[in-house]
Amino acid sequence: RFRTISATSEQASIQVLGEVSHETATWPVLMFSHVPEGHTEYRVLLTGGIHGNEVSGTEFLSQFAEALARGELVYPGIAFDIIPVVNPWGWVHGRRRNGRGRDLNREFNSFKAPEAVLLRDLCKHTPYDLMVDFHEDGQVEGFYFYRLAHPDAALCRAIIENVRAAGLPIHHGRVSRIFHAEDGVINCALWSLKLARVTRQLSLSNYYRLEGCPQSFLFETPRRLPLPVRIEMNRSALNALLERWPGREEG
Secondary structure (H helix, E strand, O other): OHHHHHOOOOOEEEEEEEEEEEOOEEEEEEEEEEOOOOOOOEEEEEEOOOOOOOOHHHHHHHHHHHHHHOOOOOOOOEEEEEEOOOOHHHHHHOOOOOOOOOOHHHOOOOOOOHHHHHHHHHHHHOOOOEEEEEEEEOOOOOEEEEEEOOOOHHHHHHHHHHHHHOOOOEOOEEOOOOOEEEOOEEEEOHHHHHHHHHOOOOOHHHHHHHOOOOOEEEEEEEOOOOHHHHHHHHHHHHHHHHHOOOOOOOO
């Protein structure tokens, strides 16, 4: 599907970041790229499928890439890199973890999983101004996201209000023993990200934020809702983020 998308536009391309193997099979980790016409001012990374049983992020990113390639979405000055499936073995088998039983979103300390190594190397060689990682939560009934040491409270509220304006539910309350969403937003201070590194629980989005990406988010949609609803949540949230991104409103 992504090879077909990349063939429809001269601004689009696809590359294999690397391959992961388990037993007798091998899968590629693919990255779709789309560059704007003219000068590139910002670079954005969008990732999905780090947990193979969380499908809405991958489907949303596929539709987003198709719209970019067809010219239906235009973001002047922004280049996008999209990795729709970080965990191809998990995606194929409908499993959260990879073929070695490792939760890839806890691998950005040890890098024992080859998938995490590929994303680490990408981070080292390509600086990003913004990254968003797309997930699902099986325990909640509304959208929420992790605000990873982001200074702009108004922007974060705009993301939630855009989802709400689309008639979609927002989660308020506990999401785990540690995290609590306040009207859809989990505020993570920079010290908490550094603590996650010390406790060897560093996620992909945390890692990128600590390694120099100035703006990093993790979006969560409720798995119990229909897939089209989860896709619309991701679309509404990302639209608000990209439209109000600091430095872009005047343009």
